[in-house]
Amino acid sequence: MAMKSQGFKRQPPPQSYAAVSFPAPHVMLVVFNRPQALNAMTSAAQYDLESLFSWYDSEPSLRCAIVTGAGRAFCAGMDLKEWNQSTARRVNGEHAGQQMMPRSGFGALSRRHGKKPVIAAVNGLAFGGGMEIVSNLDLVVAAKSARFALPEAKRGVVAMAGSLPRLARTIGRPRATELALTGKTITAAEAKEWGLINAVTEDGPSDGDVLDRPVVKSALEYAASIIENSPDSVIISRAGILSGWEDGSAENGARLLSENWEPALNEGENLREGLQAFAEKRAPKWVDSKL
Template sequence: MIITINRPAARNAINAAVSIALGNALAEAQRDPEVWVVVLTGAGDKSFCAGADLKALARGENIAHPDHPKWGFAGYVRHFIDKPTIAAVNGTAFGGGTELALASDLVVAGESASFGLPEVKRGLIAAAGGVFRIVEQLPRKVALAMLFTGEPITSSEALSWGLINEVVPDGTELDAALALAARITVNAPLAVQASKRVATGSDDGVVPGDEPGWSRTRREVATVFATEDAREGPLAFAQKRPPVWKAR
């Protein structure tokens, strides 16, 4: 199954409609015995996903899946399926875009792709798994530098640190992801799915090893997202001005 986030004019930022469609598609992939691999990509050539739609957040909109909030950001980051998932990253993957890549089993990226968790620049934290998954998937000091500075890394840097599997020429990301999927689907699907369940430590669709990270994230979100700075960050973004931090 190929799932495409189709909001190129908004850099494929995630709003409620995307969360609903993406989460439902992933659930369908899990149910369908003929789907053996899922490939996630973004429309256009500029951005895989710019993260949460900050303008929607500034308007007070809920961008989660209304029926399945436990699936997490975009209906994806906490939505375990035992079919392998591949992110085909075309262009920038910032904030939630990087968190979608972190939540995917494998990642193929274009030469000009970049990854970053800039939430601190908006008075927020990477609440969709980024704060604990980035430290798991990168060397600790590299990951902490990304979290503390909010600065991105290139696809070649991501490859060198093992964050992604392959860098390909721009415009060929989806083809490369499908080629990788073909290398998976020559194998017995039930064996692949069982291998993923064991490798990820999943039990009945839940990855217990992730639960402490989600619990800590919820606690910090309850504090940070209620601050004046958390309101100022998205508002400043929407108004196209530098934020004024107050540390409260």
């Protein structure tokens, strides 16, 4: 799926790893596209993705993004050959160059704060870095054959891209410990029971069009539900949830949300449009967010 011009303010940055398309109004679909390597990521791929998601946040017409994987994996983590080479250079005292992942974390998503929501459509293996991505996304849908794991301890490394403290908050310390210290694999059904994911779908063929997969169709339905609402309200509501998750107490999160966002919400066109549409008993006509 090649990128197509959509009348964007700026065109999206080119990608060496991901296939990017726009399957519905206001929606960006990102397909991790290295199926022969189970979509393992190189460092170059991660910096490309950082540029892409920065562009997504700045493009007014886009309101929701979906990530999925080509073939039979969502993402099997870091390219271990590159990781081994980087470690060897460091041991030999050679200059390692730039960090293997950007500040926004693995795949530019595992530590991303961002402005707009990203939904995962997990179609297969989400191991290592793939699991770290899942741990930080806004909504997660998984095919019933999807599998999740943090196998780093089996390789003598650690999941350092942000998932460990986030999983402790999302699924609780005992279950996060079970994943990280044993390296066990859990099913989509277990992940839903643990509160890691939102929904489980039927499987789809790994070699067909990703848009035909039930898991991607479900993610698109979630995206459509989000897009029906005020883009300003979506951005600020998401910020409030992240504030409660990242910034300590619930009251501190509420204070920060009010101080940082309430004036912008009140001055925006979409708040006035939403209230006026309610009074006039009609559907609101949202405009692209200026936040």
